[in-house]
Amino acid sequence: MAVYLDCNATTPVEPEVQELVVRYFSENVGNAGSRTHEFGQQAKNAVQTAREQVASLVAAKPDEVLFTSGATESNNIALLGLTRHGEQTGRQHIVSTAIEHKAVLEPLEVLERRGFEVTLVPPDADGLVPAERVLEAIRSDTLAVSVMHVNNETGVTQPVAEIAAGLEEQHPYLHVDAAQSFGKVVDELKSPRIDLISASSHKVYGPIGVGVLIARRRRYRRPPLEPLIHGGGQERGLRPGTLPTPLIAGFGLAAELAEKNNKARREKCLAIRRQALAALQPLGIRLHGNEERLVPHVLNLSIDGLDSEAVMLSLKGLAAVSNGSACTSTSYEPSHVLQAMGLSDNEVQGAIRFSWCHLTPDVDWAAIRNTISGLQ
Missing domain, CATH: 3.90.1150.10 (Aspartate Aminotransferase, domain 1)
Incomplete structure (x- = not known):
């Protein structure tokens, strides 16, 4: 074979995670939005535990954790969700890199069709996008900087910590696509200057079909995101729909094991x-x-x-x-x-x-x- x-x-899925997911599918049935009985409360508690486990991995707060279907959806919410704020403030410039995943590049193309300007910073021959080149591309009308943490094709770690440090109190929101680094390259994602982090469970030994967008507060203010879909109000209204408790519980345990091991x-x-x-x-x-x-x-x-x-x-x-x-x-x-x-x-x-x-x-x-x- x-x-x-x-x-x-x-x-592959961690055996402990697989066992937990199966248990929630077969025994611990419940909708986290059902408040009238113990099964719903049990599901709600499982989701809250997972928020804490995921948040701990990147030194975020549990209420800054928004569960999605995966990093692709998280990237879309992080970038397209800022559209109205950019239009209202006149900040319609985005800085990103030429080596981003299509889950970032294609939303950026959507923003360009909506009148935004996108600057894609090229890498050096060794696959590294220098932090200073990213910071030099920022303008007074820059709404956001979006840089992947680890490139999915080459495995090269990009200098997100240096970019975060260079931004300091500058206004652009910093988004990091951490699909390939979440739970693997841990410390750099703990920077409080990284406003938005996207990740997928199935890249960190958890189940496929669930991910996260971590939206940190800056000076007590959340990033001004708007939902891409509507109905239900779950996840602070940014990602409505019934929460997949078994997948979320598995993702939470996967995050805890990643931090521990x-x-x-x-x-x-x-x-x-x-x-x-x-x-x-x-x-x-x-x-x-x-x-x-x-x-x-x-x-x-x-x-x-x-x-x-x-x-x-x-x-x-x-x-x-x-x-x-x-x-x-x-x-x-x-x-x-x-x-x-x-x-x-x-x-x-x-x-x-x-x-x-x-x-x-x-x-x-x-x-x-x-x-x-x-x-x-």
Whole structure:
């Protein structure tokens, strides 16, 4: 059976989390909005516990945690939800980067069609967007700065802490898409200057279908967001609809375990990375991304003369890997991230992403190397 090495697309679920989710689906039935009986109160308590668990991970307050269907929806609320405030204040400029996920870039395109101006800051050749370049792009009419924390394709950690520190008391709202870093790169997300954080449960060993938008108060004021859908008033009116208690409870436990076990998980991933590099380097690989800022569970690389599709096909039954973002894989296009880094067409076409986690079983890296070597 193939070993799963595509954890940036989605992670396996922690056994403890799976057990909890199943229990809430099968035994602890209840709607958190039902106030007339103990089952509803039990569900409400589970949701509140999850808010506390998620908030603790980034040093936020529980009432700043808004549950959504995932980081994509959270990104949309964070960016499109500021539309009216931007129009009313005359601040219709957004600063972001050229390597953002489509879940940010496409909402930004919507804002452009509504009359906003968007500045996309390019990365260096190593996939890092320098903080000073982002800060230099801010203008007096800048409404928001939106920067991902860890790039989903390269694994490069972006300087969100430096950007937050550089903003200080400047007016723009700072949004961080933390889909790939939530529960993994913990301390930087605790900065109180980060106003909005998006994350998904299924990237941190929780269930698919639930995420979070953390909307921090600044000087006791919440970000002036407006809902994208209406009806019901749940989640402070920003995300109406019946709360999926089993998924939320699972997400909360996943966040708690991520905070508790962060160091041990990191060490396990670093060990796998060392094994991978030792095995694959004889192939003449070229790594894509600043090695000093790579998270320990991702390698994006290409090998001269090899196309990614051919490599993935050769590894079928041995290892499940990726050649880009899972969100755009149904209609494959060359990676906009690698293109923005200035890679050649051959490097872009040949790029393979390996991503693993602490739950990954032993990997036969020698077999992977030998299989790829047979294509050279």
